[in-house]
Amino acid sequence: MKIVRFQYAGEVRYGVHEDDSVRLAEGTPFSGWKLVDERVAPGEVRLLAPCEPSKxxxxxxxxxxxxxxxxxxxxxxxxxxxxxxxxxxxxxxxxxxxxxxxxxxxxxxxxxxxxxxxxxxxxxxxxxxxxxxxxxxxxxxxxxxxxxxxxxxxxxxxxxxxxxxxxxxxxxxxxxxxxxxxxxxxxxxxxxxxxxxxxxxxxxxxxxxxxxxxxxxxxxxxxxxxxxxxxxxxxxxxxxxxxxxxxxxx
Incomplete structure (x- = not known):
């Protein structure tokens, strides 16, 4: 599973890169999350660093x-x-x-x-x-x-x-x-x-x-x-x- 963090529609979101699309998620993989049915094309999102480390x-x-x-x-x-x-x-x-x-x-x-x-x-x-x-x-x-x-x-x-x-x-x-x-x-x-x-x-x-x-x-x-x-x-x-x-x- 390729977990991605990105900016989409003015929000920072997590999701999963699957085939030729990004499947959106609610929440984060670090604090509980759920994949939803919404998918977008990779070109519609701006990839960010995949996590926000404290160090x-x-x-x-x-x-x-x-x-x-x-x-x-x-x-x-x-x-x-x-x-x-x-x-x-x-x-x-x-x-x-x-x-x-x-x-x-x-x-x-x-x-x-x-x-x-x-x-x-x-x-x-x-x-x-x-x-x-x-x-x-x-x-x-x-x-x-x-x-x-x-x-x-x-x-x-x-x-x-x-x-x-x-x-x-x-x-x-x-x-x-x-x-x-x-x-x-x-x-x-x-x-x-x-x-x-x-x-x-x-x-x-x-x-x-x-x-x-x-x-x-x-x-x-x-x-x-x-x-x-x-x-x-x-x-x-x-x-x-x-x-x-x-x-x-x-």
């Missing part, structure tokens, strides 16, 4: 092939940092290139969308806390990252957390191709089978640190090939079985 929990260095690219040892436990909800934007939204940076990078990632409140969850129960999965782009001001020595400023500008186009509830979190193209040219390509820490471990680990709330997102690290974007570029994240998230840079 985005980010995992660094989580691909074996990315660690090899950087000549770094594999970490013993997940490395976490946060992005604020104000960084979130949706499909088609412009990634704003801040005047404060001169080196803006893309990072294609799988996003885990949490379905209900979760705290201290064992690994063998972790997938039960997941509503579904989405595409993410962990936009980063790389020069500020090097200058600051920590990652809050470089990761947290408005529009630095594109999410979308949907929440896919039927997805194999151990094996799916992930790629990123910039202006149609492939820059990143891997498979989530190369994760160092798998989805259950990540959800369990994060929940032992902080309470996860409905709609929160965990992004799971990026594969090899990170690099710069410029104003006027178009960046596209594609994950097999979920879809594609495309954003202009301006």
């Amino acid at each position: 985005v929990v980010c995992i660094g260095l989580n691909y074996v092939d990315h660690a090899a690219e950087l000549n770094m040892a594999l970490p013993d436990e997940p490395l976490m940092f946060l992005k604020p909800p104000t960084a979130v934007c949706g499909p088609g939204d412009t990634i704003v290139y801040p005047a404060m940076t001169g080196n803006l990078h893309y990072e294609a990632e799988l996003g885990i969308v949490i379905g209900g409140r979760a705290k201290d969850i064992p690994e063998d129960e972790a997938l039960g806390c997941v509503l579904g999965y989405t595409c993410a782009n962990d936009v980063t001001a790389r020069d500020l990252q090097a200058r600051d020595g920590q990652w809050t400023r470089c990761k947290s500008f408005d529009t630095f957390m594109p999410l979308g186009p949907c929440i896919e509830t039927v997805f194999e979190p151990d094996n799916a191709a992930i790629r990123l193209t910039l202006n149609g040219e492939e820059r990143q390509s891997s498979n989530i089978s190369n994760f160092i820490f798998k989805v259950p471990r990540l959800v369990s680990f994060v929940s032992q640190v902080m309470t996860l709330l409905p709609g929160d997102v965990i992004i799971t690290g990026t594969p090899p090939g990170i690099g710069p974007m410029e104003r006027g570029d178009s960046v596209r994240v594609e994950i097999e079985g979920i879809g594609a998230l495309e954003n202009p840079v301006g």
Whole structure:
């Protein structure tokens, strides 16, 4: 099921993308909802970020092939940092290139969308806390990252957390191709089978640190090939079985 959040007839609604239409819903998938009989064409809605997280929990260095690219040892436990909800934007939204940076990078990632409140969850129960999965782009001001020595400023500008186009509830979190193209040219390509820490471990680990709330997102690290974007570029994240998230840079 591809859950979408969108603007339609002046309202923000949830629904399900089915075949060539969007079936509308009453309520949200996080607080009780019901699909209704009304359907509209995809062109009649403007897709938004598929959820409104209270926080985005980010995992660094989580691909074996990315660690090899950087000549770094594999970490013993997940490395976490946060992005604020104000960084979130949706499909088609412009990634704003801040005047404060001169080196803006893309990072294609799988996003885990949490379905209900979760705290201290064992690994063998972790997938039960997941509503579904989405595409993410962990936009980063790389020069500020090097200058600051920590990652809050470089990761947290408005529009630095594109999410979308949907929440896919039927997805194999151990094996799916992930790629990123910039202006149609492939820059990143891997498979989530190369994760160092798998989805259950990540959800369990994060929940032992902080309470996860409905709609929160965990992004799971990026594969090899990170690099710069410029104003006027178009960046596209594609994950097999979920879809594609495309954003202009301006």
